[in-house]
Amino acid sequence: MKKAKRLLVIGLILCLISAFVSSFYLTSGGQVEIHDYNLAIPSGETVHMYEYRPKTATTANPAPAIVFSHGNDSTLQTHQDYAMELARRGYVVFTPDITAAGKSSAVMDMSTVGYGIYDVIDYVYYALDYVDSSRIGIAGYSKGGTNIYEVMNEYGRQQREEADYVQKIVSAMIIDTMFMPFDGFPTGITIAWDTGDRSPYANNYTKVEGYLPGDLSVKPEFKELVNRAGDFFSEEELNDPNVKIEIGKVYGDLETGNAVMIYNAHLVTHATGVFAKALIADVVDFFETTIGAPNPIPSTQIRSREQVFAGGVGLVGIALMIAPLAVILMEAPFFRSLRKAEDDAVEPLAEAGSGAARWLYFLPAVVVSFILPMTNIRFGQSTYKFLHMGEKTGLTRWFLNTWQNSIMCWLTINALIALAVLLLFYFLVHRRRGLSLRAVGVCANLKDALKAILLGLSVFAILYVVAAFFQYTMMVDFRLQDLTFPIMTWDHLLKCMRYAPFVIFFWCVNSVSMNAFNRVKGMSERKNLWLCLCLNLIGLVVILAIHYFKLNATGAGLGFHMRWKYYTTCLLFIPITIAGTLINRALYRHTHNAFVGPVVFGTVATIFSTAVMMMPDYLY
8 A cells, every 4th residue: 555655646746746837838838828718600509728928928919820730630739749839839729620520520521611720711811810810821731731631622613713802821831642733723822741751651752763751842842833833843843853843942922922841851750740850840940930039049950859748747647547546546435346355366376387388388378479460451351341331441430530440350350369379279278277267366256247347437537637627727638649538428438348349358368378377386477467568569579670671771671561550559569568558467466367457448448549549430
């Protein structure tokens, strides 16, 4: 109990430090105010939005503004580092949850242009007297870039067809999305495009022999885009790789708005682009060039890594409190039956032997460790075979997001494979060596199972209150890229928790392997714990090392380039695996039950895995 209380205090301190440091960066030491509000738009829906307003932006001194759209499987906090850097340079920055994401309306159709971005621009242009309406810029990342594309096409239509067309923005930046024709865009607005040179989306552009897929300087489609601003490349030069686009150069006339700029962030993938210094620097440079920064700060001074690290510390704090909270709650009379008996030392019953026999003992865990990353793509894409909603495949009205469904399918099938391997080795090896399932804690009854579920929900509820306190008082959340523990709407939370049984099942099988089958006589607890961590991680680390080494060298990783998300999922699964291994072992030692830990950890880990991925795919 002393250790549990000590760890709980450390976790709370980490959350407190994370919140204060993150808030310091996001508000530029108190020079920027973050406002949280909901905007009612003409379609009848509501857009939830953060506004980063510098104190220098006043009615007497209106400031330029930027509207930034996040992408799919994201929320407004995903790109808070972009907002932070722009706001500390004097821009008023608006980061909405696009409709159907985060806390915005859970729309069932595509009833707004750019998923609410068009209406946010209207609000900023017409309603705010502390915004200089002659200097408004827009940008979007990934699906957010597509949202900006849709808004620009709507402006182009209005410019061509409506006599009372009003130009509301000066410049627009589309970041790391599929290349699309710009024929429908309006004139008078400076356009920029940025793609990381290791982004998978770059592989969809014209391939130029001898160059990385992500080298935009030689791509004919981007030379054609530059030619919107003038005749900079002849017909022959469009396909001549010796004639290159100058990255970051202004092509055309900024005064009239007929200008184009191409950026190409170095060593940036689609996954790292949400916080990459090079990409954020490009955004800062573009808007300073096109609408001017009230407080110019060199783009070399980007503090995204510090802010990301601060947010990650809070996430570690949340994870660190899971096991201590469960241990403390098990002191309550209702949960006390989940604890192990006083005379139960939780000692392993089987010996691994030596030589070949020892390798055989640990072989199942090694096999399963490699199966996990190697089957990600194949099993992740299996949902289309059995989930249907009309003509849409891979989802249903209960399971709305194909990517979440892919993750859950992947985890479930791998858990079934691991279970089959464990059972095979149990009957062939472990049982003959005297290992009894009940004796090593592989047992459950209905009453204790229900208590374990309530325990998991109780731990989750307490952590949720902690996260809510910091989010509502300091406007920060605890995250490491897509791993996050955010505060959601009740509807959003319930949709996430639909996936909890799949996550819990995976960790139950893993717990049986690590805590029951891979603990042997004569091995210290610390050494065995390190061994279990290695067994859980070795496959992920090896496969990911091969993938990212190849990606860095050639611009394309293992397999089809548009399967990048599966490898990013595996990468983010590493910290989850470390946390799951440690927490499940701690609770196993306290309960001598292989399932209590996975139920508690799996309930919380469900949010880590699904919280930002709520754009319903039937909207496409």
